[in-house]
Amino acid sequence: MRSGTAFTQGLRQAVDNGPAWTVEAVRQVRYHVVSSDGLFSPDNTALLTGCPDVPMNRGDRRLVVIDENVDLLYGAQVRAYFATHGIDATVVALRADETVKQWDAVSRVVDAMNSFGIDRRREPVIAIGGGVLTDIVGFAASLYRRGTPYIRIPTTLIGLVDAGVGVKTGVNYELGKNRLGTYAPATVTFLDRSFLRTLPLRHVSNGLAEILKMALIRSEDLFNLLESHGAAVRADRLQGTSRELATASNAIIAESIHLMLEELQPNLWESTLERCVDYGHTFSPTLEMHALPELLHGEAVVIDMALTTALATLRGDVAEAQAERVYAVIRALGLPLWNDVLHDTTLLEDALRDTVRHRDGQQRLPLPMGIGRHRFVNDVTPAELRDAARLLSEHAGTQAGTQAGAAAAPVRERVSA
Numbered sequence: 001m002r003s004g005t006a007f008t009q010g011l012r013q014a015v016d017n018g019p020a021w022t023v024e025a026v027r028q029v030r031y032h033v034v035s036s037d038g039l040f041s042p043d044n045t046a047l048l049t050g051c052p053d054v055p056m057n058r059g060d061r062r063l064v065v066i067d068e069n070v071d072l073l074y075g076a077q078v079r080a081y082f083a084t085h086g087i088d089a090t091v092v093a094l095r096a097d098e099t100v101k102q103w104d105a106v107s108r109v110v111d112a113m114n115s116f117g118i119d120r121r122r123e124p125v126i127a128i129g130g131g132v133l134t135d136i137v138g139f140a141a142s143l144y145r146r147g148t149p150y151i152r153i154p155t156t157l158i159g160l161v162d163a164g165v166g167v168k169t170g171v172n173y174e175l176g177k178n179r180l181g182t183y184a185p186a187t188v189t190f191l192d193r194s195f196l197r198t199l200p201l202r203h204v205s206n207g208l209a210e211i212l213k214m215a216l217i218r219s220e221d222l223f224n225l226l227e228s229h230g231a232a233v234r235a236d237r238l239q240g241t242s243r244e245l246a247t248a249s250n251a252i253i254a255e256s257i258h259l260m261l262e263e264l265q266p267n268l269w270e271s272t273l274e275r276c277v278d279y280g281h282t283f284s285p286t287l288e289m290h291a292l293p294e295l296l297h298g299e300a301v302v303i304d305m306a307l308t309t310a311l312a313t314l315r316g317d318v319a320e321a322q323a324e325r326v327y328a329v330i331r332a333l334g335l336p337l338w339n340d341v342l343h344d345t346t347l348l349e350d351a352l353r354d355t356v357r358h359r360d361g362q363q364r365l366p367l368p369m370g371i372g373r374h375r376f377v378n379d380v381t382p383a384e385l386r387d388a389a390r391l392l393s394e395h396a397g398t399q400a401g402t403q404a405g406a407a408a409a410p411v412r413e414r415v416s417a
Contacts (some may be wrong), residue, residue, distance in 0.1 A: 029268060031185040033165050033257065039153065039192040040074065040081040048085060051188035054124050054151060058086030063116045065109055065137045067129030068093040070155050073198055078128065090116055096133035099293050101171050103180065109140035113148065124149035124187055130156035130203075131163030131297070134186075135178070138169035142184030152186040155195040157207025157238065158298055161256050164189040167268050177285035183269055193253070196237045202296070204234050205334035209280075209298030211256040212333065213305060216326065217279045218259045220372030225252055227325065231332040273359045274376045279366040280305040286351035291341045302335045303342070308367055310395070311380065311388035317369045326371070327395055338396035348385045 010024040032053070036046035048056045056062070062082065066075065071093040082089035092112045094105065113125065127137035127150055134152045141150040154164040170181020196204065208230065215223035229248035238253065240246030263277045280301040288300035295303075309326050312318040318326075330337055341347060356363055363378045 029167070029185060031167070032188040033191065033261070034188060035191045035193075037192055037194045039190055039194075040077050042081060042084050047081075047190060050190065051151075054149065054187045056085070056087055059088075061088045061090070061116075061123055062126055063113060063118060063123070064089050064091045064126045064128060065112065065133070066091060066093055066127075067096045067133045067155065070129050070133075070195075074128075074155075074195070094129075094133065094136070096129055096136060097293070098132060098172070098288075098297070101132050101136065103171060103173070105136045106140045106143070106171055109137055110144055113140065113144050118144070118148060120145045120148040124151050126151045126153065127186075128153045128155060129159075130154065131159045134159060134163055135169050135181075136171060138184055138186060139171060139181055142169055142182040147184070149187045150184075152189040153192065154189065155192075156199060157196060157204055158210055159207075160191050160193070160196075161207055161253065161260065162210040164191065165257055165260055166264055172289065175286075175289045177289050185268075191253075191257075193238055193249075197239060199237060201234065201237075201334060204237055206296045206298035208234060208333045209302040209305075209335055211252060212329065212335075213277075213280045213301060214256045214259045216305060216309075216368050216371060217276045217366060217374040218263075218372060219255065220370075222252065222255050222259070223329070223371050225255075226333065227329050230329060234333055273362075274364045274366075276366050276374050278364075279308070279368070279374065282355050282363075282365055283307060283348055283351040286347055286354065287339065287341050290347060291339055295336075295339060295341075299336055299339075302330055303337065303339055306330060306337045306395075307342070307348075307385075307388055307392055308365075310392040311384060312367045312369070314384065314387055314391065315367070317367060317375070319370070322371055323395075326368075338392060342389050342392070345382070345386045345389055348389065349382045352380065352382075352385070 012022045014020045032051050034046065034050050036044060036050060038044050039047055064078065066078065075091065079089065079091060094108060096105065118125070125137060125141050125148060127134045131154065134154060138150055141148045152164050154160050167183050167185040168181060169184050170178035173179035212226060215226055225248060232245060233249050233252060236245050236249070238249040240249045260277065263275070267275065282304060284300035284304035287303060288295050288297060291300070306327065309318055309323050313320060313323045327337060352363065363380055365377050365380055366374045367377055369375055
């Protein structure tokens with residue numbers, strides 16, 4: 001018999017009151033984020049050899065799940081690329097927007113994987129689309145045979161800078177935003193800004209909201225870039241059509257992704273619940289789901305940020321002049337300050353209670369301090385939320401109705417989802 005002391009690293013046995021074991025293991029995580037514009041140009045081999053962990057060779061098979069809108073624009077090019085390089089690709093087009101981000105969509109992807117007869121160790125699924133599509137495919141891949149590798153190719157700005165670089169997957173359940181999901185990193189995410197050429201400006205703004213989030217909590221320099229070049233970069237769809245725009249676009253994208261990964265890497269599984277990347281995500285999930293399909297994700301996030309900027313102003317953490325700069329940049333990026341769902345402040349209270357439930361009994365609410373810094377608070381009251389909403393309404397003024405109306409354009413109008 002072994003003694004009651006540890007006999008194997010990570011495994012302990014106790015025998016005092018009958019056999020009992022404790023198992024400890026560390027899961028190693030490794031994933032890649034690779035930039036390569038013109039990914040599906042015939043002479044671009046990044047998709048074949050750009051990631052050493054998932055090379056593709058002539059004669060290989062791949063299951064490709066693509067957003068149906070992206071398929072209309074790029075499907076022929078995608079199919080031709082695989083054919084040119086001798087890859088036997090089965091392409092499945094899927095509708096993917098927030099209104100259908102439900103279990104049924106996951107089931108469709110699982111059915112496709114099962115019909116394909118995927119070899120889960122050697123045939124990663126390829127997901128081509130926006131954040132909704134990559135979330136759905138990532139969730140399905142994480143479930144199929146307890147984990148199948150997948151590759152993300154985001155086609156929206158929010159996919160490039162946010163959904164495409166983290167490890168979370170998920171779909172909505174009832175009125176719960178991403179209530180079902182897993183932590184399942186893609187083996188590699190390929191970032192190709194050329195997809196943004198056909199992205200409606202509203203969806204460019206949607207991604208800029210997540211970039212602005214990182215600026216407000218982590219980097220005054222990034223905020224200054226958005227303040228000075230954000231409107232022009234948005235109009236250019238981050239294509240860098242001039243030297244000045246190329247410099248600004250490259251810096252904005254690279255800095256926002258680096259800051260995001262810097263925050264995510266030491267806390268991928270969210271064991272630490274004070275996460276500054278949760279800024280803008282305290283009230284926005286509730287607002288987004290109640291306003292659906294009126295608000296896109298980034299639009300809900302930026303309204304959350306505008307509200308908490310007003311809250312921080314009332315607390316003295318953000319000066320009035322700084323708040324005005326924040327609101328001006330939000331407008332310049334084509335984003336709303338307000339949505340009429342904010343008139344029902346009980347939703348904000350419900351959102352805060354839900355936040356407390358999933359942040360282990362505390363608010364852990366990140367609030368800005370000036371521009372580029374933040375702190376966490378646990379004492380926000382319903383009265384403060386009402387006052388902040390009232391202050392934001394005053395700042396939004398006549399823009400409230402105009403911008404809420406603009407945000408009401410149907411989600412299905414997106415071109416490159």
